[in-house]
Amino acid sequence: MVKICCIGAGYVGGPTMAVMALKCPEIQVTVVDISEPRINAWNSDTLPIYEPGLDDVVKQCRDKNLFFSTDVERHVSESDIVFVSVNTPTKTQGLGAGKAADLTYWESAARMIADVSRSSKIVVEKSTVPVRTAEAIEKILTHNNNSRGVEFQILSNPEFLAEGTAINDLYTPDRVLIGGRGSPGGQKAVKALRDVYAHWVPLERIICTNLWSAELSKLAANAFLAQRISSVNAMSALCEATGADVSQVAHAVGTDSRIGPKFLNASVGFGGSCFQKDILNLIYICECNGLPEAASYWKQVIKVNDYQKTRFANRVVSSMFNTVSGKKIAILGFAFKKDTGDTRETPAIDVCNRLVADMAKLSIYDPRVLEEQIRKDLSVARFDWNHHQIKAEGMLEQVSVVSDAYVATKDAHGICVLTEWDEFKSLDFERIFENMRKPAFVFDGRNVVDAVKLREIGFIVYSIGKPLDSWLRNMPSVA
Numbered sequence: 001m002v003k004i005c006c007i008g009a010g011y012v013g014g015p016t017m018a019v020m021a022l023k024c025p026e027i028q029v030t031v032v033d034i035s036e037p038r039i040n041a042w043n044s045d046t047l048p049i050y051e052p053g054l055d056d057v058v059k060q061c062r063d064k065n066l067f068f069s070t071d072v073e074r075h076v077s078e079s080d081i082v083f084v085s086v087n088t089p090t091k092t093q094g095l096g097a098g099k100a101a102d103l104t105y106w107e108s109a110a111r112m113i114a115d116v117s118r119s120s121k122i123v124v125e126k127s128t129v130p131v132r133t134a135e136a137i138e139k140i141l142t143h144n145n146n147s148r149g150v151e152f153q154i155l156s157n158p159e160f161l162a163e164g165t166a167i168n169d170l171y172t173p174d175r176v177l178i179g180g181r182g183s184p185g186g187q188k189a190v191k192a193l194r195d196v197y198a199h200w201v202p203l204e205r206i207i208c209t210n211l212w213s214a215e216l217s218k219l220a221a222n223a224f225l226a227q228r229i230s231s232v233n234a235m236s237a238l239c240e241a242t243g244a245d246v247s248q249v250a251h252a253v254g255t256d257s258r259i260g261p262k263f264l265n266a267s268v269g270f271g272g273s274c275f276q277k278d279i280l281n282l283i284y285i286c287e288c289n290g291l292p293e294a295a296s297y298w299k300q301v302i303k304v305n306d307y308q309k310t311r312f313a314n315r316v317v318s319s320m321f322n323t324v325s326g327k328k329i330a331i332l333g334f335a336f337k338k339d340t341g342d343t344r345e346t347p348a349i350d351v352c353n354r355l356v357a358d359m360a361k362l363s364i365y366d367p368r369v370l371e372e373q374i375r376k377d378l379s380v381a382r383f384d385w386n387h388h389q390i391k392a393e394g395m396l397e398q399v400s401v402v403s404d405a406y407v408a409t410k411d412a413h414g415i416c417v418l419t420e421w422d423e424f425k426s427l428d429f430e431r432i433f434e435n436m437r438k439p440a441f442v443f444d445g446r447n448v449v450d451a452v453k454l455r456e457i458g459f460i461v462y463s464i465g466k467p468l469d470s471w472l473r474n475m476p477s478v479a
């Protein structure tokens, strides 16, 4: 029986391996992690992450051919293929701080693999890593294990799943990318991994490349995706200034088959653990390779994203007579997108911090994010992409976290919709209006509410990139 071990039981390792186990019943898959609480949760009825459809997949295979364990070394040493899916965050100090990927977890995993291996293995980079990381990993593995006759083949197999749709993305990926060495050993390893995916992915969707192309393609794909959002968001500011409607513009642009309709939704800004981190990493790599013009092109994608978050928060303040001091503002949605409880780099953190700095009282509701997480997110010091440390201005006594949108909005002066949860579309806005202070404002950062209906009820509505209410048009312009 082929044995697969995955180091890192996070948002990628857990769902990816669960689907692999489901689709390959004759392969034994073990996911290991140094975090005991995380592994305990994977072995319990309450999984450590919320992802639609995940519970069902895990229940079908757990303790049959899918296992979760903290016995990292044993499972690594017994396996034929080792996936490494540890976190690769942005460095917060030292050389490259604020941009470069922090490969500390990766390196320690690689050293451990070298230490415990007594048989040859395929080591698969699942984490998103800088281009040419495989070369460094090869050195660590071979220099630390060259006396035992053990051979390692390194493959790059970046993951393209998106949170909230991970299970579907894994069942029917647009493509699976495998990069390997051109040597006979390298090609044999590529074939072995391709055979695993071929259990459920059509061969024409499995792309095999050299190692560096695979590593760079992951960073490139995220940069292209984020660039589309910043493009449409930059357009949204111009729409508001001119009376154009960003949804109509995006539709008209997206029907060009060369451009395509997906990923053109204007928003309060993109969030998530990947886009910003991976673009920063790309910028750093460009700079290190003496390509400042290429670096500054990608920097602009992040600058526009920062601009969009600031622009939204400023719009809230300026619309409400330029002061939110002491005013209750309801925050609907804190996760970085719907159908996940993940808050990493969520635009809600930036918007909330700015409103709190302006002395607003926030009442936050999210169907999936725990109060503890929200408080943590609003209290930690953050690093901005340009390497300055930002001291969080979040004064937590101004923040309450509630378990219901109606409680959040009661006696509020304004509502900010920051995540596109489906339930926000069907709220009883007449009831909400009745219970709010007047004038009652809705600032829709996701274009999910029916603005026409809300205006009929009496709300003053701001929707990203849409023609402005006369109230908003007459307020002082914002940054």
Ligand SMILES: NC(=O)c1ccc[n+]([C@@H]2O[C@H](COP(=O)([O-])OP(=O)(O)OC[C@H]3O[C@@H](n4cnc5c(N)ncnc54)[C@H](O)[C@@H]3O)[C@@H](O)[C@H]2O)c1
Pocket (backbone or CB within 6 Å): 007, 008, 009, 010, 011, 012, 013, 032, 033, 034, 035, 038, 072, 085, 086, 087, 088, 105, 106, 108, 109, 126, 127, 128, 129, 159, 160, 161, 162, 163, 273, 274
């Ligand atoms: N989150 C996503 O949607 C997504 C999608 C595609 C790619 N990625 C990439 O995949 C990688 C993992 O992301 P994630 O969101 O799953 O991260 P995560 O933080 O959710 O999980 C990483 C896990 O690795 C564990 N870990 C760290 N060092 C370890 C070690 N030495 N031994 C054992 N366990 C160790 C941590 O305890 C943690 O549980 C990152 O490089 C990320 O960029 C993420």
Ligand SMILES: O=c1ccn([C@@H]2O[C@H](COP(=O)(O)OP(=O)(O)O[C@H]3O[C@H](CO)[C@@H](O)[C@H](O)[C@H]3O)[C@@H](O)[C@H]2O)c(=O)[nH]1
Pocket (backbone or CB within 6 Å): 128, 159, 160, 161, 162, 163, 164, 222, 225, 229, 262, 263, 264, 265, 266, 267, 268, 269, 270, 271, 272, 273, 274, 275, 336, 337
């Ligand atoms: O038209 C759009 C699409 C997305 N977003 C926002 O962009 C962010 C990222 O969304 P999404 O890409 O759907 O989620 P992620 O889970 O971050 O997935 C991205 O990052 C992963 C980690 O690398 C990759 O694997 C995925 O392919 C890539 O889509 C979220 O805040 C979304 O709200 C928009 O504002 N407008």
